[in-house]
Amino acid sequence: MNAIKKLTTVTLLTLSVSSCAATQQKNVVTSDFTYPNGARYAVSLTFDDARNSQVDVGIPILDKHNVKGTFYVNPKFVDERLDGWKKAAKNGHELGNHTSSHLCTGNFAWLRKDDLGLEQVDLAWLRQDIEATTTYMKEKLDVEPRSFAYPCGNTFVGRGKEVKSYVPLIAELFKTGRTWLDETGNNPTYTDFAQLAGNRMDGMSFAEIKGLLDMLKENNKWIILAGHEVGEKGLYTTDKAALDALIVYLKDPKNGYWLATVDEIATYIEKHR
Numbered sequence: 001m002n003a004i005k006k007l008t009t010v011t012l013l014t015l016s017v018s019s020c021a022a023t024q025q026k027n028v029v030t031s032d033f034t035y036p037n038g039a040r041y042a043v044s045l046t047f048d049d050a051r052n053s054q055v056d057v058g059i060p061i062l063d064k065h066n067v068k069g070t071f072y073v074n075p076k077f078v079d080e081r082l083d084g085w086k087k088a089a090k091n092g093h094e095l096g097n098h099t100s101s102h103l104c105t106g107n108f109a110w111l112r113k114d115d116l117g118l119e120q121v122d123l124a125w126l127r128q129d130i131e132a133t134t135t136y137m138k139e140k141l142d143v144e145p146r147s148f149a150y151p152c153g154n155t156f157v158g159r160g161k162e163v164k165s166y167v168p169l170i171a172e173l174f175k176t177g178r179t180w181l182d183e184t185g186n187n188p189t190y191t192d193f194a195q196l197a198g199n200r201m202d203g204m205s206f207a208e209i210k211g212l213l214d215m216l217k218e219n220n221k222w223i224i225l226a227g228h229e230v231g232e233k234g235l236y237t238t239d240k241a242a243l244d245a246l247i248v249y250l251k252d253p254k255n256g257y258w259l260a261t262v263d264e265i266a267t268y269i270e271k272h273r
């Protein structure tokens, strides 16, 4: 979540995409993995936190094109658009778990809960926090989540020699876990479902997102794009016009992509690799 690092990453990616596109294209390695309908690459559109603009702006764009997204939710935001989230689940969008507390490293002072950061909690605390969201989702949304996204992409509890990974906990509780701000896509024959790579789509134009896909797609990659708000382009807002253009591009069979939810693609890969 550190904004300067992220901005730099986006800028670097954009620069390298524009300067190296031709080279990248030449170096694309064709491997054997194929997706449904002969697609060579896969993309999932994912959104974190259950922000209101996802219900108000994002889901109507997906519905217009009849495509499904994966939404990793926090109960406190779901409550603000409960009927909208129920309808989204009924319409086939995937809802995943994003914890209750949204606890990240305590370096994000504004994300601390009761003044705690991940450095100060243990696995038992986190398990309870995650299971509370699953219980909420079952009761309020009639959904049993199979997918999880790590808040801020952080995968640890504790400090120094006492640090423990919570990836094994996610592997126990869910089929998949997605991180954030990775610089790679997921190789279908190799990737670990408990730590799926996620890439930013917030703050980018359609041309920039397409450049990112071109750069990451070699070896039949599954690229998981992640956003927060949906509206006018911003650091934590996926641009609504870019999203619309991206879906049109991904749905065109000549571009070689399969666009589906995280759980659909993970299930397909598990069966076929």
Ligand SMILES: [Zn+2]
Binding pocket: 048, 049, 098, 102, 151, 152
């Ligand atoms: Zn989040």
